[in-house]
Each structure stands twice: as structure tokens, then as C-alpha cells.
Amino acid sequence: MNEKIQKVHKKIEMELSKIKQDIIDTSLDLHNKPETAMEEHYAHSILTKWLKNEGFSITTPVADLNTAFVAKKGSGKPVIAFLLEYDALPQIGHACGHNLIATGGLAASTALGRALDNGEFEGTVLAIGTPGEEGAGGKIIELEAGVFDGVDACLMFHPNDQITIPWRHLTANAHLSIKYFGKSAHTASHGEEGKNALSALIQFFVATDMLRQHIPETSRLNGIITKGGDAPNIIPEYAEAEFLVRALTQEKVKEMVKKVEACAEGAALSTGTKVRIEQNSPVYAEMKNNKMMANRMAGYLEQTGEVVTAPVIKGGAGSSDIGNVSLKIPTIHPYLKITPNAVAGHSIEFREAAKSPEAHQAMLNMAEALAKTGADLLLDSEYFKSVQKEFAESGPDYPA
Ligand SMILES: [Zn+2]
Ligand SMILES: [Zn+2]
Missing domain, CATH: 3.40.630.10 (Zn peptidases)
Structure with missing residues (x-):
């Protein structure tokens, strides 16, 4: 030197x-x-x-x-x-x-x-x-x-x-918001008129838990529920999660995001709710x-x-x-x-x-x-x- x-x-x-x-x-x-x-x-x-x-x-x-x-x-x-x-x-x-x-x-x-x-x-x-x-x-x-x-x-x-x-x-990482839109109703007296956004969100989490069997061990799927309803006697008309999808490369993250989206859409279909998936930040x-x-x-x-x-x-x-x-x-x-x-x-x-x-x-x-x-x-x-x-x-x- x-x-x-x-x-x-x-x-x-x-x-x-x-x-x-x-x-x-x-x-x-x-x-x-x-x-x-x-x-x-x-x-x-x-x-x-x-x-x-x-x-x-x-x-x-x-x-x-x-x-x-x-x-x-x-x-x-x-x-x-x-x-x-x-x-x-x-x-x-x-x-x-x-x-x-x-x-x-x-x-x-x-x-x-x-x-x-x-x-x-x-x-x-x-x-x-x-x-x-x-x-x-x-x-x-x-x-x-x-x-x-x-x-x-x-x-x-x-x-x-x-x-x-x-x-x-x-790891590369995508940060998603998963938002379900249902219909509120009294849980006891008018249950059949409601569409439960929280049920959809729970199904989404169960589906992604199952998806974990099929992802590489270096990938990660993690989320939290940020909104799950207002009272136990109201069918939640809105529920929301934040979710992270990690993999070794940006390309693999993009492929996994498609599978996570399919989990989200499947849950919407079976509950009669609508889902909106947003990306909160650019992919890391x-x-x-x-x-x-x-x-x-x-x-x-x-x-x-x-x-x-x-x-x-x-x-x-x-x-x-x-x-x-x-x-x-x-x-x-x-x-x-x-x-x-x-x-x-x-x-x-x-x-x-x-x-x-x-x-x-x-x-x-x-x-x-x-x-x-x-x-x-x-x-x-x-x-x-x-x-x-x-x-x-x-x-x-x-x-x-
Ligand atoms: Zn940190
Ligand atoms: Zn840090």
C-alpha cells in the first residue's frame, strides 16, 4: 500500500x-x-x-x-x-x-x-x-x-x-396485499344472506399452507391477517392479509406469486367473495x-x-x-x-x-x-x- x-x-x-x-x-x-x-x-x-x-x-x-x-x-x-x-x-x-x-x-x-x-x-x-x-x-x-x-x-x-x-x-421477495370483499349480515339471524370475507381469507391461508409442500426449501411463504372483521355477530364483509413470497430469484418469485394468486382466487370462488391482490412494493x-x-x-x-x-x-x-x-x-x-x-x-x-x-x-x-x-x-x-x-x-x- x-x-x-x-x-x-x-x-x-x-x-x-x-x-x-x-x-x-x-x-x-x-x-x-x-x-x-x-x-x-x-x-x-x-x-x-x-x-x-x-x-x-x-x-x-x-x-x-x-x-x-x-x-x-x-x-x-x-x-x-x-x-x-x-x-x-x-x-x-x-x-x-x-x-x-x-x-x-x-x-x-x-x-x-x-x-x-x-x-x-x-x-x-x-x-x-x-x-x-x-x-x-x-x-x-x-x-x-x-x-x-x-x-x-x-x-x-x-x-x-x-x-x-x-x-x-x-432471497428475492414480493410483498402482497390480499383483499377479500364479501357481504355483511347478522351471523345468527341472516347468515344465509352474507358472504364471509374472513372465511375466504382463512381458506387462502390453508391453501398456501398446503402449497408449502411443493415449494423449494429455500423459498418462504409468510403472512398475517391485518383485518378480519369488526364483531362476532357480523359476517365480515371485508378481510385483508399482508403476504410475503420469497424465493432464490426474482423469476422464481414471479412463478410462485402466480400459485399464491391461484390459492387466493380459489378461496374467493368457493365463498362467493371477490378478491383483489395488490403488490405493495417492487419485488426485492x-x-x-x-x-x-x-x-x-x-x-x-x-x-x-x-x-x-x-x-x-x-x-x-x-x-x-x-x-x-x-x-x-x-x-x-x-x-x-x-x-x-x-x-x-x-x-x-x-x-x-x-x-x-x-x-x-x-x-x-x-x-x-x-x-x-x-x-x-x-x-x-x-x-x-x-x-x-x-x-x-x-x-x-x-x-x-
Ligand atoms: Zn429487518
Ligand atoms: Zn434490517
């Missing part, structure tokens, strides 16, 4: 140590005020304020999303983007730890941005605010609106329990991890004392809208251990882990690794080219 890069790495370490406490305080602040997908107004305001103070120019809203933003520092190529997620889950708060994603990205862009201030090297650092990861597909909306046009590499991470891995596969795509970037990040992360293990690529996995970005732009989305305990994502225990001192130290270490990887992309044109070459020649990651 040449002297110039080493100097920039030192600068990144120094700047991160200066902002460490403010970054932790910001993470705790976000954790205390959880906001659900596309409602992240508080997070949007404090993150953009911080970046503005750092000399980033802020564009917001972007892609017609009020809580999305692009913060930019520097000019010209390459263009390196750190992606910030900051939505929480309904009812249980930051049980996916996106407060750490936001502040890790904030720390990395701040440190690399300050290194850029010296004017010793060229390039652009972006911090892109990507709202609504939990179901609303914010990144896909931004991607389609051109927010990522001209970006050469995207860097972010996700909190994890027990192990840190440089990359992992993701599978993940293409850039190994040149993931391995470089992993090396820097190990230097901070974090233990990085080889990814276990098997079975089902969650989904994220970063998948869609990764198919268009070289991207990394490593998983960072924030607790040594076996803790399920989207649980109360994970929410508590996401505000722990261990989580914050790991997040700061990750910010350092991401910022240094970003610096290498800006300073080392051979490395930058090798990342682009891998992207051109490789495909998404699937379990064996």
Missing part, C-alpha cells in the same frame, strides 16, 4: 476517534425514537443536519420520497456511496438495528469526507439516505428514479448476532456481492479486532432492497456481529442488543473498515478497475 493511502487511512482513524461519542449518541437517539418505513422524519432531520454541518450538499426529497436524501461532498469520479437505512419495525422499534446502519454510514461518510477535504485526492463521497427498507422498497424506488445514476460503488452493512460475515445471499431482488470489496472490507475490519468468519451460504435467508442496487452497481452488504448471543432478528432481544456498548464498538469498527475501503476505491485506480471487472464478470450469490 502506498504512503498516500496509508496517510488517508490514518486520517480516517483519527477523525473517527474524534466523532466517536457523537456517533454513539446519535445512534441512541435514533434507537429511542423509532419511526416506521417512510415515516422516518426525525432520523431524516438529524442525519441531514449532521451531514450539512460536515460540508455535504444535501438534496432532499429525492425520488419523491420525503425521508430520502442524497448528501454529496467532493467532485468527479469515482463516486462512492455509503447507504444509510433508518426505519424501524411496527410496535417493536429498532429490532433490525437500522440505527446502527444509519450511524455507521454517517461515521464512514464523515471520516472519508474529512479526508477528502485536504484536496490531496479526487472523487465524490455520497451518503444516501434510503428509507423504508422494511417492506417499502425505498432503494428500489430511488434506483428507478435515477438517484444511483453515476454511482460507482455502494457500501453498507447490516447488524447480525454471533458472527460477522463479509457477504451472504438474500437477490444479492450480488462484490467480493473484491467485501474481502478488502473484511481485512480492515479484522485489523480493528473484529473476528470475520467465512459466510455459510445455505437455506433460506431474509431479503433486502439492497439486492436490486447490487445488480446494477458494485455493492457490499456484510453482516456485523453486535452480540455474542444467539438472538433472532426482528425480536425484542435484538432491539436491546442494537443499543448496547458492544454494538456501538462493532459499528464504529465497521465504519472504519467501510471508510478505508471507500478510500482505496478513490485512491487506487487499479483496485477500482478490479472491482468493476469483477462486477462485469460475476452474477448473484445463491446457496449451493
